Amino acid sequence: MSLQRLKQRVLKNPEVKAEYDKLEDEFNLIDQLLTMRSKAGLTQEQVAERMQTNKSNISRLERGNANPSWSTLLKYAHACGFELSLQAQKMH
Amino acid sequence: MSLQRLKQRVLKNPEVKAEYDKLEDEFNLIDQLLTMRSKAGLTQEQVAERMQTNKSNISRLERGNANPSWSTLLKYAHACGFELSLQAQKMH
């Protein structure tokens, strides 16, 4: 909640955003989604249009501990101009 | 269908399987799932047990053009001993 809010504000600083965008690390799912949209420089509404849905659903996807389907993840990524694949690494 | 069948037979050859397991390329979703289970050396039933579900559902997941949720993908990967993350690469 307040973490999201903080991130939101922080990312408004263009320099900070640039740095943030460089980090390609292992984030949780939501962070990965936010990062894609951030890099694309799109609003939720713009992503929604490209996904043929509504902005409220994008908000839900990005906030409410999401459990989206693979096709939804693909649509979102494509809307943000990304190709998506799974990365599996052996646990040990 | 027959592709799956072919793959199935081919992968019974241990040498071929070893080679197949080395390839970490951009597969479609289903191939990535099959590869994980193949590397783990588990049967559908074993994966099903670890995921607390039934083997028929695993088969459906691996065959019927799947659109699983993120949590299902995670469960499957964990059952096979893998950690999972998204890999997004910019389209151009």
Next chain:
DNA sequence: TTCTTGGTTATCATATATGATAACTCTAGT
């Protein structure tokens, strides 16, 4: 042949993701 094992398919019930709409907050400008 018969049995076992791994995988497939069909089906139904249930849980949950998604679509759609509306009302709301917050912030930045003007």
Next chain:
DNA sequence: ACTAGAGTTATCATATATGATAACCAAGAA
């Protein structure tokens, strides 16, 4: 103060993923 833009939240309807069970196929071994 007012407005506009971006995001949030609540809610309902509907589509679809998932769980569960049973019957089936194919291949290999005894």
